[in-house]
Amino acid sequence: MKEESYPASIEAESNRDFGQSEERKRKTDEYIALLVRHYSETLVRQVLNALSHLPDFSPAEHLRRAGVFTAPLASLLSPFEYPQFELTFVHVDEQSIIVDIAEGLPEAGGGTRFYFQRRGEALTLTNTEPLWIS
Numbered sequence: 384m385k386e387e388s389y390p391a392s393i394e395a396e397s398n399r400d401f402g403q404s405e406e407r408k409r410k411t412d413e414y415i416a417l418l419v420r421h422y423s424e425t426l427v428r429q430v431l432n433a434l435s436h437l438p439d440f441s442p443a444e445h446l447r448r449a450g451v452f453t454a455p456l457a458s459l460l461s462p463f464e465y466p467q468f469e470l471t472f473v474h475v476d477e478q479s480i481i482v483d484i485a486e487g488l489p490e491a492g493g494g495t496r497f498y499f500q501r502r503g504e505a506l507t508l509t510n511t512e513p514l515w516i517s
Contacts, residue, residue: 401463
């Protein structure tokens, strides 16, 4: 999700918490491969698309500008870099999806659990709840 240049201190925090740039890239590639293998690229992009339309969700504008259906997933998700943006699928079935999102900067980030109802290809947000993610 890194679309702009962040202060050196943020880069230093990322290095400290997740490893050097090459290590973070390797971890991100593995994370995305696992998401796609377990849930499909289509489903990951459907969730990102639904999130991109939420008015009070801070990464929504980035997702819309980047293009959730065309941008590489590594440019949309940043689980090992600040500002962090990570999806964790909690539950997936034919009718519903529950996903936890970790986002933000060290000391200022947070998490939210999103509940979606599935109707064909469309996802409708039915509930959210804040999470403490450390």
